[in-house]
Amino acid sequence: MQDSYLHTGSGFQNYRGIINLAIVLLILSNMRVALDNLLKYGVLVDPTQWLEYLIRDPHNVRALALISFSNVMILTAYITELALSKSYIQESLGSALHFINSFFILIIPLVYVFVYQPTPIWSSLACSTYSMAFIKLISYKDVNRWCRKDKMSKKQKTPDVQNLVQYPNNLTLKDLYYFMFVPTLCYELNFPKTPYIRKNFLLRRIVELVLLLQLIMGLIQQWMIPAVVNSMQPFDEMDYYRMIERMLKLAIPNHFIWLLFFYCYFHSYLNILGEITYFGDRQFYLDWWNAETIPYFWRTWNIPVHRWATRHVYKPMLKAGFRNSQASTVVFLISAFFHEYLVSVPLRMFRLWSFIGMVAQIPLASVISRFLSGNYGNVAVWLSLILGQPIAILMYVHDYYLANAA
Template sequence: MLIEEECSQTVKAASAEVSNTCSFMDSVNQESIRNRKTDVNKNKSPEKETNNNIKNKKEHCESCLKEQKMTSENPTERRRSSLMESIEWFKRTLSEPEFIMYGNNEKSKGEIHKHADSLLSTASGFTNYRGLLNLCILLLALANTRLFLENILKYGILIDPVKIIQLLVSEPYSWPNVILLLVSNIFALVALYNEKLLAKGWISENTGFGMTVVNLVLCLLIPSTVILVLHPNPIFSCITCGIYSMMFLKLVSYFSVNRWCRLQRTENTKIKRRKSLSVSESMLKSENGKPETLLVSYPDNLNHTDLYYFLCAPTLCYELNFPRSLRIRKRFLLKRAIEMIFLSQLIMALVQQWIIPTVNNSMKPLSELEFPRMVERLLKLAVPNHIIWLIFFYCFFHSSLNVIAEILRFGDREFYKDWWNAETVDKFWKTWNVPVHRWCVRHLFKPLVKRGYSKMFASVAVFALSAFFHEFIVSVPLRMFRVWAFSAMLGQVPFSLFVNKYCHHEKYGNMAVWLSLILGQPIAIFAYVHDYYIIHYAAPT
């Protein structure tokens, strides 16, 4: 207690001394101001000395106040204040530019040195890293070549191009898929004649809408029932379910567009669409003359030719008049056909040689839930799976769809955009599959927004529909329902919000998109293969 009283008395004495010093400083300051006003012609050197004295006394006063404050504070507050000062200093250091260069950057004749940054510094403005990109490509090629050689040395040559054909011919339960593809014409014809009845006014709009709903439900229900009952080959069943999914989306667009035409026909307006020119048309216009400009109006479009052209065209959105090219470019068609055949065979070869052995070797770690081994198998599967996925993208979206478009002289060839530069998840799904994106915007997103729903709700509805069809294409052929694909697609909504909130820089956003593609697909493959193996091949306990 005596020590505390002595410390408090010392602090009070110091504060009194500081206050006396501050009052003296104020009096000196006022006196100096009066002297400057009365004696203007005095020499400058005494004025400087007075200012220096005042400045020194002021600094002394501030230091005394600071010492008083430091002595009065407890050790915790002193440490906190020193920590805050260190943090502020660190922030100022980081905010400074990496390099500040003054002077002329041009080098005079005969000079050796000039003002210049190192090329790898951000201030240099150097952006040409093409050589390093080539190095990364070579390292990637060498690493994958080593993995491929290791696979061949371990398993031998597993590639058998004829095996798929033999599987189709030898297994009788694969033929229901062929029959289902033929039966799909019934749903198309029902949609056509339903539209004809509506156009002639023989049935009401409500009746026509009900028939359309029943037709669309059966379009998904019948193939699912046949596949689940007869158990055909899962690979061909996936293709069948994919074709029926496209049929469903096309028939929805077909009904919607014709309904818009009927509604506007009541206002005595003919529905037409001016024909747009493709690149081939604009290039050949001067040589072959003007393109055909004959437009079809409603209800003249309700015929078999128009319907089957739409069903075969590489688009999901129906129009009365599609953009058409002038002629079939035979050289372009031949290139795309060769690419399609070669890449499809390459995909099957990589699956046989690389994917199937890796998945088979992963059954034990998956069944025993050995987490380190599961992660190792996941990373081992990620590279070949992603390579196959990239080859599939080029084979389907570029080669195959261009072959179909060239044969049909379909003018709109924008099947994809630069999805590889996507900085957000939203941009990836907008540019990865343009036909599906256009259908979702035209027939789901905009109608929901016009009905008063929020854009967030409409986006979730779009992802939910996409998740349903992903699950339909996978679960029905495998005859098991684990909703892994549904959850993965619906999980894109929170993942998109996360990327938009935390990955502000475009580089980090693009890396997040690529990482989800590289690791997301192998996780889904392992999940379905594990469940399929447990259900169909694991011994009962």
């Protein structure tokens, strides 16, 4: 009879305890860093500082006026679609008017920022407003054009449900402004709606939004700003070891703030908008934290943008005869452009290295998908998120600091 020990052995098959150890060590190390920050700088959190900054900022009135001016572009798109529906103008002229209107939507914030040089906060608010208007009006234009084609080809079907809006009865200012406020980027003639407002749900989301915004601003004051300020000298001296140390020191608070902002915006804020507008489609994100590839992350972390890109860029390109890889690349480049637009314009600078870094994710995504899978792929995605953002933040802040030091 063989001894039973010959059929036994040791090995690493269940990693639960090791993972728990890693979590405990991560918590303890970050507690030490947080305590070191408090001992070194004291309490820097001031909840009223941000509000005072926004109110006393000399650019606030001008920025609010610029944001209000975006209504001119919205009305221009509405009048153009109304004229097209009544055949007052041809499709070619309507397309030209929409193109000119879209061009000015993107160029006006750029001119405002570089001429008046407002602070980054108000610049970001203006650029975000105009970018949102640009994306939504593209969808508004496309859907109405598709409806006109269906009507001309007599393919428009009679609705089975009463009170269902059909083209061109949707062309009202009320309908357009409803679309501008609901938490979606894709226009529909008939949006899904909820029957009533859930007051308890709405109150929870409002409390979350207020508390999380205070937490984010407090973490920026207490943790981010000192780390960024202390990173200026190593960048000036090109001290690579200290640059890496500062980047790693910034990585954890930066990503923690990014996670809080994600929840604050995509869960709390968008649900508030959806609730007060009776908007029924609340799928704003999927399980991007389980992403094993970068493409899956980009498809799931921002569902409104993904749906817009699929509907108005990806599928039209496929119908036009482009390959899947070509359409995907164009979608990614458009996403990279808007990410850079929302960062570069408020800071009054465009850095080619940043855009190249965004584009570099295309081959990076291919490498991760090809060589890594499962948990290894998920770890690679998290590393790209945690380390990529601090590098971009430090380099942009450093360049902004140098440009405004004089």
